[in-house]
Amino acid sequence: MLAMTYQGKRKIRVESKPEPRIEHPGDVILDVTRAAICGSDLHLFHALVPDTRLGSTFGHEFTGVVAEVGSAVETLRKGDRVVVPFNIACGACFFCERGLFASCENSNPCSTLVGGCFGYSHTTGGYDGGQAERVRVPYADVGPMKIPDDMSDEDVLFLSDILPTGYQAAEMGEIKPGETVVVFGAGPVGLFTAKSAWLLGAERVIVVDCIDYRLEWARKFAGAETVDFRAVPKKDIVGFLRKMTDGRGADVCIDAVGCEARGSKLHSALGLGLMLESGAPTAIAWAIDSVRRGGNVVLIGVYGPPFNLIPIGTAMNKGLTLRMGQANVKRYMPHLLEHIRAGRIDAKALITHRFPLEEIPDAYRLFDDKKDGVVKCVVIPPGASARAS
């Protein structure tokens, strides 16, 4: 089958790989119909996540049609259309019982940091991802959700990650009526975070980025106020945000950028150039500095181990609540499906580019370079158009 494969920093190619097989009675094999490229795939692409091995296939946002079914699978049949959470979760361990599916202890033998994820290095279990013609899906009775007949694969594709991730970010902010929320990052997750902040009752939503067309998306798609951090006086984004919020700071600040933030020469040099910290934690540092005393800071952008330089003393002295984590996608899928169905969130609208799987290197380059107004790239394997409805 054709699959995207990682070949080293900023190098990927499409090549023929052996078909995945049923490795466990609870597995299914999917014919992939749509697979998206996530901003966090770029962290792998830039070799920022340890134990990202050559030949691995990325892709943790995908839909597909069930092609093979393991002997223990009860809820899926051949031909079912499904959308799959990026978490691989057993559904019954200590963490899954508590709804913390991202922390499943039965899916990742390689580290105790996090449960298994599709296509996201051996740090998350060493599973191949969905940027391929076919993909193995373990614990198939737990993760995948059948796609309703009246909805297309693209309608629900982002239930696999970025929509629940954005929603959970806003939810972890414990937004109360009348509060001001600042979202750092106007990428796909940031846009869904801002959109979710309104649903949760925010009075004011401000999105910070430095890319003009993405700020325009934040205004039009998410209805947020925007700030270009490169255009603020003296490049003092923290001071600027404090002035916008009565001098105290926002009630909730959310890092929806992760480890490749721009805006600090120091962090860019240390984290992205010299690799002396795990990427550039500029957005989380700004979030800690910009939030009001006693406020909530949420970290949903991805960082890898082992460490970053962040102003933890500021957080302590301001009495902040810090909340973070990979999204527990499965908990949010039914609720957010209803928001999509009701028209409250037009998730599909973020798709700006579609590429055949064979051209996925071009898609990565476009997405990485933020060219051509790209927000979200979706790849389509050969023959998938006929299978997707």
Place this chain on the structure above:
Amino acid sequence: MDPNVAVDAPLENRPGVPMERSPAAPEPFAPREIPPQERRVEVLVEPEHDLTPVFGTAAPPHGISGAIRRAAYTFPDYRVRRWLLLLLADRLESQEARIARVMRSPVAWIGGGLVLAAGAASLFARRR
């Protein structure tokens, strides 16, 4: 005012509140006993933990980078040295792939052969 604003303001409308579900309960179709997946490839496992019943099989360790990964996995993931070794292995694996590509190239073999031949010829000429 947008009728969708604050539609999820009541806490009972928020699927992730509280973050830890209480009472804890397994998913309806979750397997109660998980048979172990057959280990067909080398899988590196967090020390002091058992292999999970289900695991990924992508890209088993190989070569010198694989030896470094095996060494890295002797340290638990709260040790910085484990991650530094893995980052080193990642960089080294790229170089291994580059060398392998060169070794597969006929141009490299022909070039190498020509260099050796030239060296031998020069040695032979000097001795005469």
